[in-house]
Amino acid sequence: MLDFVSVDQAHAHIHSTLQALPTEVVPLTDALGRTLAAAVTSPGPLPPFCNAAMDGVALRAADVPDVPTTLPLAFEGSIATLERPLPAGACARITTGQPLPPGADAVVPVERIKETDAGVRVMRAVTEGQHVRPAGENMAAGDTIIGSGQVLTPAAVSLLAAAGAAEVTVRQRPQVAILVTGDEIVPHTQTPPPGAIRDSNGPDLQGRVQMAGGEAYVVHAGDRRRALRQALASLRSADVLVVSGGMSVGRDDLVREVLAAMGTTWHFHRVRQRPGKPMTFGHWGAVPVFGLPGNPVSSAVCFEVYGRPALAQMLGRQTIHPPRHPATLTTPLRVIHGLHYFARGVATVSEEGRLQVRSTGAQGSSLSRSMWEANCLIHVEEARTNPPTGAPVTIQWLPGAP
Ligand code: AMP
Numbered sequence: 001m002l003d004f005v006s007v008d009q010a011h012a013h014i015h016s017t018l019q020a021l022p023t024e025v026v027p028l029t030d031a032l033g034r035t036l037a038a039a040v041t042s043p044g045p046l047p048p049f050c051n052a053a054m055d056g057v058a059l060r061a062a063d064v065p066d067v068p069t070t071l072p073l074a075f076e077g078s079i080a081t082l083e084r085p086l087p088a089g090a091c092a093r094i095t096t097g098q099p100l101p102p103g104a105d106a107v108v109p110v111e112r113i114k115e116t117d118a119g120v121r122v123m124r125a126v127t128e129g130q131h132v133r134p135a136g137e138n139m140a141a142g143d144t145i146i147g148s149g150q151v152l153t154p155a156a157v158s159l160l161a162a163a164g165a166a167e168v169t170v171r172q173r174p175q176v177a178i179l180v181t182g183d184e185i186v187p188h189t190q191t192p193p194p195g196a197i198r199d200s201n202g203p204d205l206q207g208r209v210q211m212a213g214g215e216a217y218v219v220h221a222g223d224r225r226r227a228l229r230q231a232l233a234s235l236r237s238a239d240v241l242v243v244s245g246g247m248s249v250g251r252d253d254l255v256r257e258v259l260a261a262m263g264t265t266w267h268f269h270r271v272r273q274r275p276g277k278p279m280t281f282g283h284w285g286a287v288p289v290f291g292l293p294g295n296p297v298s299s300a301v302c303f304e305v306y307g308r309p310a311l312a313q314m315l316g317r318q319t320i321h322p323p324r325h326p327a328t329l330t331t332p333l334r335v336i337h338g339l340h341y342f343a344r345g346v347a348t349v350s351e352e353g354r355l356q357v358r359s360t361g362a363q364g365s366s367l368s369r370s371m372w373e374a375n376c377l378i379h380v381e382e383a384r385t386n387p388p389t390g391a392p393v394t395i396q397w398l399p400g401a402p
């Protein structure tokens with residue numbers, strides 16, 4: 001087992017061991033937020049037929065050499081227009097989305113015509129193709145609509161619906177077991193006895209897992225070996241095990257020992273970072289195990305930095321790591337040279353249109369309020385010293401950031 005690895009080494013270890021989960025087929029209307037596991041191609045052109053982009057009349061541009069020109073109204077547009085050729089020198093009334101009658105090559109909007117007894121008077125010059133939506137303008141037959149590994153947004157669902165994809169093949173959602181340790185921790189629904197506190201990491205991690213595309217369930221165990229063993233025995237079938245607390249080197253931090261005795265191979269313990277130095281990773285059989293430090297900020301930051309990308313990889317997503325954006329500090333930061341620092345930040349766009357970021361203030365790893373106030377994590381790499389106001393940094397958005 002490696003000790004005290006860099007953030008990059010930690011990522012490399014985690015990602016070299018994970019695999020995409022099996023797939024399942026779900027109705028399109030249940031697929032929002034799921035990750036597509038097989039590209040969907042367009043079975044035909046979209047739109048399927050050439051149609052009008054405006055309400056008005058369909059005509060041949062060549063029939064209007066000068067303006068004004070009056071053309072007789074041959075017929076009213078309808079679905080049947082698809083097969084009803086436009087007689088030479090005439091026009092047909094048409095509404096937005098109706099098929100252009102064969103022969104027509106332009107649409108003149110109602111605002112640009114005058115109806116007279118002789119027919120329709122066209123007031124402005126007409127160019128071929130104006131206000132016409134050609135068949136296949138949106139998608140050609142055989143085009144990839146959405147690629148494998150893409151997350152289905154409402155717009156993706158809309159496109160798939162238009163192309164007739166009633167069902168889609170997606171990755172199964174990772175089932176994440178969250179083991180909350182600590183003799184001093186009671187479920188948040190209980191009143192803690194003196195000296196104890198409510199579990200906030202369980203609900204926090206459950207939400208983060210859900211927002212990352214997984215499903216989570218929380219199991220409480222204290223710090224005693226037997227209780228830990230018993231709780232763990234019920235969690236073997238999970239796709240991922242996340243342990244909150246008990247990862248440090250205190251007298252009660254027995255999780256690593258108990259899991260090792262149950263067959264876990266630990267790949268690394270401790271990462272050169274703050275918060276979250278005790279971060280630990282291993283495998284319990286086929287189950288990846290993320291040991292997160294118990295302090296609420298450390299737990300949340302470690303999930304965002306390691307857990308979220310891991311779930312993205314298991315979901316077969318095209319983008320695994322959240323993008324990092326350059327920003328300018330508007331408050332100085334105190335960091336620890338030799339540790340990658342993840343500060344909680346509030347990023348905004350300056351008057352000049354540039355990304356700027358301030359610290360949320362005190363950065364103690366028990367100050368969970370800082371995590372709530374933040375919309376991003378500020379990265380300060382381990383080689384850097386205290387960055388002053390004006391220093392360049394990079395940020396990653398936190399889930400739910402605008
Ligand atoms: P540990 O990593 O177990 O040493 O815990 C470090 C700190 O985090 C202690 O102050 C714990 O009380 C606190 N802590 C641990 N687990 C939780 C939890 N589930 N919810 C809130 N605080 C916790």
Ligand code: MG
Pocket residue numbers: 181182183223245246252294
């Ligand atoms: Mg503990």
